[in-house]
Amino acid sequence: MLPATAGHAIDAANGRVLGTGPALANTSAAAVKSKTPVIAHAEEYARLKKAGVAFVRVLWCDTVNLVRTKVIPLRRFFEDRLSTQGIRDQQCLAAMPVTGDEVLAGSPSGDLILMPDMSTLCIMPYYPSHASVFCFMYLPNGQPFACDTRALVARVLTRAKQEFDLTFNMGFELEFTLFMRNATTGAREPLDKALYAENSALDPSTSEVLDDMVMMLEAQGIAVEAYHKESAPGQYEIVLKYKEALAALDDLVRARTTLRHVAKAHGLECSFIPKPFSGEAGNSNHCHISESTSSDDDVDSGVASDSGHVVISQEAQHFMAGVLHRLMPLTALLAPSYVSYERLVPQMWSGAFTVWGHGNKEAAVRAGDNNFEVKTLDGTANPHLALAGVLAAGLDGLRQRLVLPPPLQDDPATLTQAQRNAIHCQSLPSSLLMALTHLKGDALLADVLGPRLLNTFLRVKEGECKQIDVMHGAERYELFVRRY
The missing domain is CATH 3.30.590.10 (Glutamine synthetase/guanido kinase, catalytic domain)
Structure with missing residues (x-):
């Protein structure tokens, strides 16, 4: 098995994401009955709020080694379950040259899901109102994105x-x-x-x-x-x-x-x-x-x-x-x-x-x-x-x-x-x-x-x-x- 994101297991044999919904396995019956919103990674959420963190940067390293990020308000990242359901972006981001954001002929196209790897969540000490987290990349159907280099080395x-x-x-x-x-x-x-x-x-x-x-x-x-x-x-x-x-x-x-x-x-x-x-x-x-x-x-x-x-x-x-x-x-x-x-x-x-x-x-x-x-x-x-x-x-x-x-x-x-x-x-x-x-x-x-x-x-x-x-x-x- 590859490293699992919270609420997701990754099957290395067939390359599928298992359990691609919100991580609700530990939801209590009382919470379900009262329809109280369940926040995954509640302890991390509380820790970051207490530390004064207001934003989460979802990081990935693209094909040409430019570190790219999507910045999400802390509340939205946790309360809207982006920590378990991911953030949408575009596949073409994997195929941009170092010279500029130019979509080259034959570049991958379509939507992309950036799934945070919560084991990498870390406060940025040089900018302490921000935390950062790496991600794995998936297609909307749950298949791994072929140009995800972090998932590639994990498979190796x-x-x-x-x-x-x-x-x-x-x-x-x-x-x-x-x-x-x-x-x-x-x-x-x-x-x-x-x-x-x-x-x-x-x-x-x-x-x-x-x-x-x-x-x-x-x-x-x-x-x-x-x-x-x-x-x-x-x-x-x-x-x-x-x-x-x-x-x-x-x-x-x-x-x-x-x-x-x-x-x-x-x-x-x-x-x-x-x-x-x-x-x-x-x-x-x-x-x-x-x-x-x-x-x-x-x-x-x-x-x-x-x-x-x-x-x-x-x-x-x-x-x-x-x-x-x-x-x-x-x-x-x-x-x-x-x-x-x-x-x-x-x-x-x-x-x-x-x-x-x-x-x-x-x-x-x-x-x-x-x-x-x-x-x-x-x-x-x-x-x-x-x-x-x-x-x-x-x-x-x-x-x-x-x-x-x-x-x-x-x-x-x-x-x-x-x-x-x-x-x-x-x-x-x-x-x-x-x-x-x-x-x-x-x-x-x-x-x-x-x-x-x-x-x-x-x-x-x-x-x-x-x-x-x-x-x-x-x-x-x-x-x-x-x-x-």
Whole structure:
């Protein structure tokens, strides 16, 4: 079973919503006889009212990773039973390009029901009169909406549990750039030009911004392990602690939104644009993944070998091999924007080659003590969609018992082409169109995404490429800093 919304159970086998009416199972006979209105989630309603919450934002992350929302007055959300019956919207919202709200030819059409997942209800501490909640998406007839990426990753996680008894934890490194405006010219400039982990970057005014970001994250139950200055001008990193996979992905969406709001409150601009400055390190959202079973500790864990590196379990090797095997098509999901490929270049710590290593910053996949890291993910990716693809590829590696090649500890860019060929090392796609071509040719990912979502994603991304390709560099830069 997939995660159930309150008053609804979701049947993963046939994709139907069960019990699609109001959640009245606990209605007392006295209440029915007196026709007293029954409010589902009454305790949550009372808690939010007491806290001064007046509105609920129903959130979803669209195909191009824009977080969209419908804002509902608190009273209406609970008393009119929208918390159990959902909010109507339009299917075409899943197929809007990053360039603007344009309905592309062949986009899905018709009504859509946004069904709140009440387990994700959370007060927004940086705007405490609002709470937010994620949703699952359905058609009016109760069928799941094919372009619901959050439901997609939930299905993949369910399959992993049913087929392999596997559950996953994830943690993320959020790299972002803080911009200020020049007081004289109004031009956008990086907040500083400090180097990696340079203490001088954390003066009181900058530390106050980052401290506020961390406190706002922690107030939403998003645990932070550390923050520090990154290498590029104005670039910082906040590391999110491991959590169960779906919750971690939701946290990543909330964290990106939180950081942008907090920066704005301080008169700054926060952007996850993959390559803010030519010749400098880019922004990524490195994803750390660990596996476990109901009877074992982390599958990835092991003991140190004579080399000092952890010996990775056989099962984890198969999983990592599956990810590496499909990294070319996966790149379209992990780095899905026109500007993503400005970051994925050799010798810039981006992991621009299909190799893995122990701590090798030039490898796309890195092995840690009890997890592995996918470096390709950036801030323009819908995380639910991207990690659904990664998990599906890894599970297929387990299914097929794929063999993980030896680790590479050298910089792949320093090898000859013959040396790279010998270890099956490829350069990642150099453009989004090239990555989309690889995605089109991958039968497994086509099956996992399904024809409706795959075709929608391809249509939107190919349309974006045509529109963005004719933009001037400054116009393109402005678009992506503003959107992401």
